[in-house]
Amino acid sequence: MQEKDGKYIFGVVKVGDKGQVVIPRDARKLYGIQPGDALIVLGDQRGMALLKTEIFQSAIDQAMEGLSQ
Numbered sequence: 001m002q003e004k005d006g007k008y009i010f011g012v013v014k015v016g017d018k019g020q021v022v023i024p025r026d027a028r029k030l031y032g033i034q035p036g037d038a039l040i041v042l043g044d045q046r047g048m049a050l051l052k053t054e055i056f057q058s059a060i061d062q063a064m065e066g067l068s069q
Helices: 023-033 053-069
Strands: 002-004 007-009 041-043 048-052
Touching: 041 053, 048 053
Parallel strands: none
Antiparallel strands: 002 007, 041 048
């Protein structure tokens, strides 16, 4: 794992026949990803990102809270 300014490179993963990838151990440890955790896949024209659903939900809750004030 390489880290610079809070940005990480965990290595290269391959997509399997069923479209599955293995999240590197260092990434799982750093982000607290456990078997059975739900992740949301986000993306744009440049790439993709994975987020734990509870982190995404927390951000949505904060945004909605700001709208109701």
